[in-house]
Amino acid sequence: MRASAEDLVPYLRKLACDPSPEMALVRDAMRLAVTDGTGQGANVAGLDVCGKTGWLNGAGMFVAFAPKERPSLGIIVALPGATGSDAAGVAGHVLHDLPADLRPEAPAIQPRR
DSSP: OOOOGGGGHHHHHHHHHOOSHHHHHHHHHHHHHHHHSTTGGGOOTTTOOEEEEEEETTEEEEEEEEOSSSOOEEEEEEEETSOHHHHHHHHHHHHHTOOGGGSOOOOOOOOOO
8 A cells, every 4th residue: 555645644643732751752853853954944933843854655755733832733745756855845935935824823932031
């Protein structure tokens, strides 16, 4: 059986919403993939995107959700013959250009005391 991007949706929901400490660790790693790793093309200011690059059936893939806390947005990009980093760049453009009414509110940054 061949997997498709749609097959990943239940896993994306679990990654984004499972409150267990193990999944929190995975979310932290996914955030690092976007801020410091192969998913940097999806690092959109104010969205706190968490994502993972990879391959599926010869396509570069990027799977992500935002914001990290209380996710309300998910995206899966598959680009045949491309890299996961390329797919992250496409996701970054889509997320950057979201209409204001679809953008999740970023958590407020608390001043240091």
